[in-house]
Amino acid sequence: MEHAIWIKNLLNAVVQMGEEGRLAVDFLRARRTKIGFKHVRPNIGAYWTPVGNIRLNSHYYTYETPLDDLRIKTLIIHEARHLQQGIVTALSVYGELDAWHLEFAVYHRIKGSYPHPAIAELMTLPLGYERAVLKKAAVLMQAYAGKGYRVDLLPLYPLDGEVRYRVLHDKALSRTG
Secondary structure, eight states, rough: HHHHHHHHHHHHHHHTHHHHHHHHHHHHHHTOOOOEEOOOOOOOOOEEEETEEEEEEETTTTTSOOOHHHHHHHHHHHHHHHHHHHHHHTTHHHHHHHHHHHHHHHHHHSSEEEEEEEHHHHHTOOOOSSSHHHHHHHHHHHHHHTSSSSSSGGGOHHHHHHHHHHHHHHHHHHHHH
């Protein structure tokens, strides 16, 4: 099947996932986001690129992947969320938690269950700037995806917030002690 036809069919399948799918696809189409395949480490299903593209892990997905495969569609929604967030937020545990919440809320609505107990627990965590919650989220993400999913290397907050936290936190510590 020709790539352009496959992409059109994939995006049409994502639209059928509900409002989240429609919004993701509208965003991707407006930006003319390119979607392709790349063989990468097995701990990720897909990823976004700094130039605004999405790559599906060819370890799991090919042109032969059925378009009714729930994971390929929820991954497109997840990666579209990162592109909407922008690079600063997307490269943070906060950004990941936001995208994972979106992805697995859709997954749960369709399937009626979560794929793993760690995801069920992750979905109970509130999205916010509480550092303990974000640390717990990173642990749960690795419990699901494996240690090769290097969310532990990301700052907890979007980078500007992380720098602000570190500067203010370090000043407060130096004044008290």
